[in-house]
Amino acid sequence: MSWIGVAAGSLAVFLASTVAFDVVHAVLHGMMRSRVRLLQAVGGLHGVHHRFLDRELRIHEEWRRANLLCHVIPEYLTQLGFGALLLLALPARFVVPAVALETAVFLAILRVRGSDLNHRPRARVPAYRPHLFCLPEYHALHHVQPDAYLSSWVRVLDALLRTGAVLGGRRVLLVGSATPAGRALARALAGAGARVEPAPAEVASLRQLAGPGGPHASDVLLLTGCPAAKAAALLEAFVEGAGSGWLAPEVAVVDAGGCGALYRRYLRDPRLVYRHLLWVEGEPPERQAWRAVDLWRRGFHLLAGSPAAWLRHPRLRPRGGSRPSVGPHEPEPGDRREAPDGVGHEYEEGGGGAELEPQHAAAGLQWEDHEELDRRRREAHEQRAGHGAEPQGQREEQPEQPPEDQPRVEPGRGQLGMDGHPERVAHAGAPGGHHGQAVDEAPEGTRRIGEAQPAQRHPHATAARRKR
Numbered sequence: 371m372s373w374i375g376v377a378a379g380s381l382a383v384f385l386a387s388t389v390a391f392d393v394v395h396a397v398l399h400g401m402m403r404s405r406v407r408l409l410q411a412v413g414g415l416h417g418v419h420h421r422f423l424d425r426e427l428r429i430h431e432e433w434r435r436a437n438l439l440c441h442v443i444p445e446y447l448t449q450l451g452f453g454a455l456l457l458l459a460l461p462a463r464f465v466v467p468a469v470a471l472e473t474a475v476f477l478a479i480l481r482v483r484g485s486d487l488n489h490r491p492r493a494r495v496p497a498y499r500p501h502l503f504c505l506p507e508y509h510a511l512h513h514v515q516p517d518a519y520l521s522s523w524v525r526v527l528d529a530l531l532r533t534g535a536v537l538g539g540r541r542v543l544l545v546g547s548a549t550p551a552g553r554a555l556a557r558a559l560a561g562a563g564a565r566v567e568p569a570p571a572e573v574a575s576l577r578q579l580a581g582p583g584g585p586h587a588s589d590v591l592l593l594t595g596c597p598a599a600k601a602a603a604l605l606e607a608f609v610e611g612a613g614s615g616w617l618a619p620e621v622a623v624v625d626a627g628g629c630g631a632l633y634r635r636y637l638r639d640p641r642l643v644y645r646h647l648l649w650v651e652g653e654p655p656e657r658q659a660w661r662a663v664d665l666w667r668r669g670f671h672l673l674a675g676s677p678a679a680w681l682r683h684p685r686l687r688p689r690g691g692s693r694p695s696v697g698p699h700e701p702e703p704g705d706r707r708e709a710p711d712g713v714g715h716e717y718e719e720g721g722g723g724a725e726l727e728p729q730h731a732a733a734g735l736q737w738e739d740h741e742e743l744d745r746r747r748r749e750a751h752e753q754r755a756g757h758g759a760e761p762q763g764q765r766e767e768q769p770e771q772p773p774e775d776q777p778r779v780e781p782g783r784g785q786l787g788m789d790g791h792p793e794r795v796a797h798a799g800a801p802g803g804h805h806g807q808a809v810d811e812a813p814e815g816t817r818r819i820g821e822a823q824p825a826q827r828h829p830h831a832t833a834a835r836r837k838r
């Protein structure tokens with residue numbers, strides 16, 4: 371067998387092993403919730419890992435040594451034992467390189483005493499991207515919400531257990547609640563534990579309704595019955611209203627046709643977690659909604675409520691130029707008309723289209739200049755909010771009053787200072803869960819190891835400790 375075959379086989383064994391360890395991980399979390407003391411004690415070994423990096427993503431130095439002894443080393447011993455078992459069934463030429471790779475990762479984690487790429491303090495959790503592998507921001511979410519995002523290297527187990535996204539307890543602002551899709555999705559989401567609230571299809575109202583979300587889950591905007599241009603405007607208003615929160619906001623768009631440009635534009639937007647729901651008019655809404663929410667919980671970003679919907683995959687559609695399909699329904703200046711959601715709201719006068727802002731168009735920017743547009747919009751938002759960019763790690767000192775021109779629904783949640791560009795973190799290193807690639811330093815702008823804020827200063831610290 372060629373060396374390529376051996377390498378591919380070894381990699382397959384390695385990745386399959388990580389899924390097996392993810393099962394152990396899930397079992398340990400189940401034990402932590404058990405009422406049986408013995409099981410609790412075993413699960414508590416993994417609980418130490420979550421005490422080391424808590425739900426606010428702060429490093430606790432007092433747990434660093436225990437994290438190595440109770441989590442990192444036992445995890446590696448489990449890997450060795452599993453490797454020995456595999457030798458009984460598979461050729462050594464596949465198993466030995468896989469175990470060697472696990473050993474290299476283990477030594478790298480030991481070298482940085484547990485503070486690998488996946489385990490470092492953060493002032494903000496960037497949006498995670500659609501990806502087969504678990505990038506660092508994905509594992510960060512596991513520490514924020516320990517009952518979900520259990521996968522460490524590939525998202526297989528989360529897809530199987532429906533732990534790839536959290537809907538329970540989250541606020542979902544639903545635009546188009548009176549449409550058949552809206553009604554069916556509201557029921558399906560409520561069945562998954564979400565708090566669904568009807569929202570108007572108005573840019574200004576939505577900007578005001580949006581908020582940074584709760585301490586452990588951001589708010590969700592679900593758009594149904596909106597043409598692409600209107601949906602883009604509402605999405606931007608929601609993201610702007612949510613501000614640079616602790617967790618990235620989430621937006622899902624129901625595409626019954628003509629919204630493919632939104633998928634291409636926002637799927638990898640670093641400001642938000644984007645999901646695209648393919649909807650087929652004429653098929654039973656309830657069944658479509660149930661399937662879509664099921665895929666949502668499994669962590670998928672492209673959701674199809676019907677097998678026929680896959681035929682309308684956004685990437686199968688012609689692009690038709692740089693932006694035209696985003697804005698086919700731009701209202702004329704002064705135009706007021708009924709929104710297509712049937713809830714009696716109206717388009718904002720002359721606004722809400724997906725045209726570039728005049729100042730950006732004058733600067734020669736195009737819709738493709740995502741990063742530059744995002745940067746300029748963030749700066750403008752900060753200026754309107756009355757405070758400029760502040761360094762990371764000062765979340766506790768942020769004023770909790772909402773900006774004067776943007777009243778918040780839940781003003782007590784606080785708001786974060788603007789983080790550096792999330793993309794910098796997303797591409798910072800190779801994927802890895804508990805086995806992340808080691809780093810020596812925290813990224814520029816984040817708190818360094820050992821400089822974690824005292825726990826009692828954090829507004830959510832007490833609740834977080836209670837929940838563990």
Ligand SMILES: [Zn+2]
Pocket residue numbers: 395399416420512516
């Ligand atoms: Zn865990």
Ligand SMILES: [Zn+2]
Pocket residue numbers: 419488489509513803804
């Ligand atoms: Zn971890």
